[in-house]
Amino acid sequence: MDNKLMLMIPGPTPVPENVLLAMAKHPIGHRSGDFSTIMAEVTENLKWLHQTQNDLLILAASGTGAMEAGIINFLSPGDRVLVGCNGKFGERWAEVCDAYGLKTEKITAEWGKPLDPEQFRAALEADTTKTIKAVIITHSETSTGVLNDLATINHYVKAHGEALIIVDTVTSLGAVNIPTDELGLDVVASGSQKGYMIPPGLSFVAVSAKAWQAYATAKLPRFYFDLGKYKKDAAKNTTPFTPAINLIFALQASLQMMKAEGLENIFARHQRLTQATRSAVKAMGLPLLAADENASAAITAVMPDQVDAEKIRSVMKKRFDIVLAGGQDSLKGKIFRIGHLGFVSDRDILAAIASLEATLQELGYENFALGAGVAAAAKVIATL
Structure with missing residues (x-):
């Protein structure tokens, strides 16, 4: 049957019908008073979502554009930066820093493991001359399904006193609690096709007063x-360049x-869906890549050891029109990832898990009792 495709990937995520309908409206002039009124409402609501009174800026770009903007506006050639790398996106930010001639120092962890805050503490405390x-x-490293300990790392950055903290919240903003002002985060970047529940094309940057001092x-x-x-231009509820008008409607x-x-x-919904998915996967006897205590609310990464990950993805797509994400770089072909970010409900998770059970049965995997995954997910959903 056509038009029953179900996205269970970290982005783009499913888009609600009323959001799609909003996009279908005729564009209006982006220098008009009507558009400025919309921009004012959108900006105020973005600040609500970010839990901030800082400047909240909207770019016509992907999340990568927001992060690049967050890096290049507040640093100078040769500046020393620490970059946390425990997945594809942390590595990407290190590459951006290298491209702009920064002195990039990586703090690494094995893919599937969280960054160790103590490594940041040691590097920051050793920097007595404040060169960092x-x-x-990256808060939520979706290449592996790991949520890094932002609060603790930020605490050590604040103790340093000089360094800015620049955070990729592309797949955590709108899924987990990020109190931007309470934590004192300096640059917070995110993208539209994730927890915002709209198509790709917009990104967002929250900027602190300390970051603006560095900008100067x-x-x-x-x-x-x-x-x-x-x-x-945001002070006048407009933008310096042509915005993606219909995405603003969305x-x-x-x-x-x-x-x-x-x-x-x-x-709470994202936490429930995460726990339901992980409980179901465990009940089916499939190994998880990330530990429970570091699990991303956006994606669950599964590393099957008795059945091919790509065959699972193929059958899920062909038989059930459910799209799961694959592994990236060194994890390509080794894992599949189940998305539960944004416009995703309890029903979606139950449908995906039931389909995954049927897929495993078709592929000859017998290391679970049929129905165990659905039962485990249903139990979590009933109690949270």
Whole structure:
């Protein structure tokens, strides 16, 4: 049957019908008063979601664009930066830093393991001359399904006093609690096709007063991603360059949905879906890549040892029109990833787990009792 495709990947994530309908409206002039009114509402609701009163800037770009903007606006050539690398996206930020001539120092962990905050503490405490200008980390590393300990790492950055903390929250913003102002985060970057429940094309950067102080002396080249231009125009509820107008319409609708659900309910739903998925996978006898205490709320990475991960993905797509994500780089062909981010419900998880059970049965995997996964997921859903 056509048009029954079910996305269970970390992005793009499913889009609600009313958000799609909002996108179908005729564009309006992006310099008009009507559009400025929409921008004002959207910006205020974005600040609500980020739990911040800092500047909240909207870019027509992917999450990578937001992170690149977050790096190049506040640093200068040769600046020393610490970059947490325990997956594909941490490695990407190190590559961006290298591309701009920064002195990049990686703090690494094995893929599937969380970053060790004590390694950051040791490096920051040893920097008595305050040469470290920024610490850059990925909060939710979706290549492996690991949630890094942002609060503890941030605590050590704050104790250092000089360094900025720049955070990729692309797949954690809108899924877990990130109190930007309470933590004192300096740069928070995210992307639209994740927890925001809209298609790709927008990204967001929250910027602290401390970061703006660094901006005043930063010397890396920038033009389209010059956040000073966005700050100036945001004060007038507009943008320095042509925005993705219909995506702003979509964002207006999705943020209204999120406010109606409420932050605590959003976080609780993602936690419930994460636990339900992980419990189901365990009940089917399939190994998980990340430990429970470091599990991402966006994705569950599964490393099957008795059945081929790519065959599982293939059957799920062909038989049930359910798309699961594969592994990346060194994990390619070794894992599959089940997304539960954004516009995902209890019913979606139960349907995906039931389909996964049928897939495993078709592939001859017998290391579980049929129905065990659904029962485990249902139990979590009934109690959380």
